[in-house]
Amino acid sequence: MSEPPxxxxxxxxxxxxxxxxxxxxxxxxxxxxxHISQPAVSLALNDLERALKVQLCVRRKAHGITLTPSGSxxxxxxxxxxxxxxxxxxxxxxxxxxxxxxxxxCYVTLSPTVLPPLLQGFxxxxxxxxxxxxxxxxxxxxxxxxxxxxxxxxxxxxDLLPEMERTVLFSVRPHVLLPADHPMAGLPEVxxxxxxxxxxxxxxxxxxxxxxxxxxxxxxxVPRVRHRPTTFETARALIGRGMGYGVLVQxxxxxxxYEGMRxxxxxxxxxVREEAVxxxxxxxxxxxxxxxxxxxxxxxxxxxxxx
Numbered sequence: 001m002s003e004p005p006x007x008x009x010x011x012x013x014x015x016x017x018x019x020x021x022x023x024x025x026x027x028x029x030x031x032x033x034x035h036i037s038q039p040a041v042s043l044a045l046n047d048l049e050r051a052l053k054v055q056l057c058v059r060r061k062a063h064g065i066t067l068t069p070s071g072s073x074x075x076x077x078x079x080x081x082x083x084x085x086x087x088x089x090x091x092x093x094x095x096x097x098x099x100x101x102x103x104x105x106c107y108v109t110l111s112p113t114v115l116p117p118l119l120q121g122f123x124x125x126x127x128x129x130x131x132x133x134x135x136x137x138x139x140x141x142x143x144x145x146x147x148x149x150x151x152x153x154x155x156x157x158x159d160l161l162p163e164m165e166r167t168v169l170f171s172v173r174p175h176v177l178l179p180a181d182h183p184m185a186g187l188p189e190v191x192x193x194x195x196x197x198x199x200x201x202x203x204x205x206x207x208x209x210x211x212x213x214x215x216x217x218x219x220x221x222v223p224r225v226r227h228r229p230t231t232f233e234t235a236r237a238l239i240g241r242g243m244g245y246g247v248l249v250q251x252x253x254x255x256x257x258y259e260g261m262r263x264x265x266x267x268x269x270x271x272v273r274e275e276a277v278x279x280x281x282x283x284x285x286x287x288x289x290x291x292x293x294x295x296x297x298x299x300x301x302x303x304x305x306x307x
Contacts, residue, residue, distance in 0.1 A: 008051075009051035009052075010047070010048050010051040010052065012081070012082060012085050013044065014044045014045075014047060014048040014051070015048070015078040015081060015082060016034075016082055017030070017034065017041055017044040017045065017048075018044070018045060018048055018056065018071075018074070018075075018078055019075065019078050019079060019082065020033055020034050020041075021041065021045060021057065021065060022057075022065075022067055022071065022075050023149075025064045025065065026064035026065060027041050027042055027045075027059070027064075027065065029064075045057065052070075052074070054068075054070045055068050055070065055071075056068060056070060056071035056074060057071055075147065075148070076146075076147050076148040079147075079148035079149070080148055080285065080286075083148075083286075083288050084286070086100065086288065097126075097128050098126040098128060098129050098289060098290055098293055099128040099129060100129060100130070100288075100290055101129070101130045101131075101132050101290075102129055102130070102131045102132070102151055102152070102290040102291060102294055103132050103133075103134075103149065103150045103151045103152075104131055104132070104133040104134070104150065104151065104152050104153065104154070104294070105133065105134050105135075105136065105141040105144060105145065105150045105152070105153030105154070105155075106133055106134070106135050106141075106153065106154040106155075107135075107136075107137070107138050107141065107153075107154060107155050107156060108135045108136060108137065108205060108231070108232070109203070109205065109208065109232040109249075109250050110154055110155075110156070110250060110277060111133075111135045112232075112252070113250065113252060113253075114154055114169075114277065115133060115154070118154075118297075118298065118301075119131055119133070121297065121301070122293075122294060122297050125293075125297060126290075126293060129290055131294075134150065137205050137206045138155050138156065138158070138159065138160075138206055138207055139159075139206050139207075141153045141155060142155075142160070142161050142164065142280075145164070145280065145281060145282050145285075146161075146163060146282055148285070151281065151287065151288065151290070151291040151294075152279055152280065152281050152287075152291055152294060152295070153279070153280050153281070154169070154277065154278070154279055154280075155277070155278055155280050156207060156211075156249065156275055156276070156277060156278070157275065157276035157277070157278045158207040158210070158211050158275065159206070159207045159210065160278075160280060163282055163283055163284065164280045164281070164282060164283065165280065165281055165282070165283045166278040166279065166280045166281075167278060167279050167295060167298065167299055168276045168277070168278050169276075169277045169278060169279055169298055169301070170276075170277055171274040171275060171276045171277070172249055172250070172251060172274060172275060172277065173249075173267070173268075173272065173273075173274045173275070174211070174212075174215060174247060174248065174249050174268060174272050174275065175247070175248060175249075175251065175265045175266060175267060175268060176190045176192075176195065176245055176246070176247055176265075176266045176267075176268055177235075177236065177239050177245065177246040177247075177248050177263050177264070177265060177266075178190070178239065178245050178263065178264050178266055179239055179240055179241070179242040179245075179261070179262075179263060179264075180240075180261070180262035180263060180264055181242065182242070182245070182264075184266065185264045185266070187266065188266075188267070189266060189267040189268065189269045190266040190267070190268065190269060191268075191269040191270060192215065192216055192219055192221050192223075192247075192268060192269070192270055193219065193221050193270075194269075195221075195223070195245055196216075196221050196222065196223065196224070197224065198224065198244065198245060199224055199225075199226035199227075199243065199244040199245075200223040200224055200225045200226060200227075200244050200245060200246070200247075201226065201227045201229065201235050201238045201239050201243065201244040201245065201246045202223075202225045202227070202228050202235075202246070203229060203230075203231075203232060203235045203246065203248060204228040204229065204230050205230050205231070205232075208248070208249070209228075211249070211275070212246075212247040212248075215247060215268075215270075215272055216247075218270075219270050226243070226244050227243060227244060232248075232250065233257070233258055235248070236257045236258075236263055237257045237258055237259060237261070239257075239263055240256075240257035240259065240261030240262065240263050241259075241261060247268075249275050251265060279294075279295060279298050281295075
């Protein structure tokens with residue numbers, strides 16, 4: 001008869017405190033988030049390092065903490081263990097209503113039109129789940145997914161890492177955005193080649209900039225980039241003032257900029273493919289119940305969408 005496995009020398013509480021320390025950056029901030037004393041946080045960290053026989057953090061007065069390579073390696077695994085422990089507890093208690101926090105990322109230009117209906121619809125089904133969302137560029141969101149900081153992320157199916165699993169939410173076709181008084185605003189469609197001599201407003205947020213430039217490259221056109229705003233609404237504002245045209249994917253229903261200037265959407269004359277908006281997560285990560293239900297909810301939504 002084989003010997004039962006020895007229990008670990010550390011606790012889930014110590015792991016939870018370590019994750020809080022790593023995310024907060026200081027012991028004091030971690031203690032405030034956990035609603036416990038700073039000495040208790042420090043003691044838990046010391047005990048965890050002693051149990052694992054490795055230094056996890058470098059502590060510097062007035063500079064907070066810095067994770068060692070061992071600490072960085074433990075962080076993602078600690079997050080996974082804590083999620084699995086939470087799932088185990090929920091399953092052992094018979095499931096019941098879905099509760100807890102779902103960490104969701106969203107590419108910054110998609111957030112204003114994609115997030116609100118998803119959040120509202122999911123909340124109607126699971127009112128006890130808190131969706132904590134973060135908006136950022138896709139490269140940042142993908143790194144956060146791999147580090148275990150996010151459960152899921154809404155992204156364009158552009159430049160996605162091979163480690164990502166995905167499910168398609170909807171697809172949209174790239175378009176040209178022009179000021180309302182542009183000479184080509186009355187045309188049924190606009191050629192990228194016809195725009196070549198004109199100034200371009202390039203949304204400089206990965207992967208939008210790479211995608212727009214690749215469209216021109218595909219047809220042998222070299223755009224004259226005049227402005228590189230990093231936010232979607234700033235790009236629309238510049239275009240609304242006649243300071244250039246844009247090639248974008250997202251299509252808000254409102255045809256006015258923040259300043260009230262009118263812009264018009266024109267289809268691209270060249271054959272360009274639709275781009276998918278997806279819900280993504282790391283293939284190596286087992287989704288918790290909240291994430292599984294959010295994926296199921298998203299898959300049940302209308303496949304066609306004008307965004």
